[in-house]
Amino acid sequence: MNILVTGGAGYIGSHTCVALIQKGHTVIVADNLCNSKIETIDKIKQITNKEVTFYQIDVTDAVAVDTIFSDNSIDGIIHFAGLKAIGESVQKPLEYYYINLVSTMVLSKACLKYGVKKIVFSSSATVYGNNTVPFVENMKLMPCTNPYGETKAMIERILTDIGKVNSDWSVALLRYFNPVGAHECGLIGEEPNGIPNNLMPYITKVAKGELNKLRIFGKDYPTVDGTGVRDYIHVMDLAEGHVAALNNLTEGVHIYNLGTGQGTSVLQLVNAFEEANDIEVPYEIVERRPGDIAVCYAGTSKAKTELGWTAKRDIVDMCRDAWRFEKGYED
Ligand code: NAD
């Protein structure tokens, strides 16, 4: 299939392009590079030894998006492009609502106009809020504490409503848990701007000596060791989950968790990283981070049964691959 990947130069998008190409698909990337680099496209080509068509456009630009659909015979889209920093979304709500929602509507209109019926969207486990674990797809969602999370819940609703009246559409709303790690070759990985907000990129910067020590947010949660528990998923497993969704989607709107089903605490992840890479990660315990929940992990049986997909890589793989990429990475 010819797949339009919006945000394909970004962290998850670039790994998904590799997975798609390796399964025989052709990718067309649309990205404005606001949070990524053009070099990543070259690296996707280098890893796969295949061409990638690249458009540097803003996906809220309906004219530019129309050009891509008229130039290419598109069979399906994966929509990764958007803004994703939770803290920034509180400061810049309009930008988040505008870019995340308008891009989805522009793309949906183009899909209707050009008869593209397969749509995969990057949602997030954040829509579950503070539900009881494991989070399963049919749970009632809770209001998010930030505009970023609200955009994900709203886009899920928008695509669900459009899907209802276009019964030949196949829509996958993929709720990612905590993507970490990098492609096994070390060429592509996560490249956050500035000081990372997320745990794994923070750990790798501390290990590299670019940051002094990790601050662990809270040790009084009702968890195995008092630190927060999350469902970390290797980014290549996540990427392969998208290929499985595209290949196995049936008509209708479907929600799937992409997680491992395993909870890992902050301290367990730090210890696993130190052991896997034989390197020390100094840390201190500080106050809880506002808005954090104690435990989050996925129920995984729906993706397994309906898409035939499960995550294969473990925490050690995630730690090794994240570190391999960081070691080879120059800012
Ligand atoms: P990323 O920032 O690395 O990738 C997003 C890409 O979209 C970037 O390359 C950026 O340049 C591009 N982009 C942003 N706005 C654009 C616009 N208006 N037009 C064109 N391109 C634009 O982020 P990521 O971690 O790869 O996340 C991809 C998607 O997955 C996002 O929608 C994010 O919300 C979602 N998601 C991410 C996580 C995570 O922890 N990384 C978890 C759940 C969901």
Ligand code: WQD
């Ligand atoms: C993981 C754990 C922290 C940093 C976020 C979004 C979610 C999704 C994935 C987009 C928590 C602890 C972290 C640090 C720490 N993104 N931590 N010190 O918050 O689970 O999920 O990214 O959709 O929506 O909310 O991920 O990596 O920030 O935190 O102790 O410096 O690590 O408290 O327990 P989170 P995270």
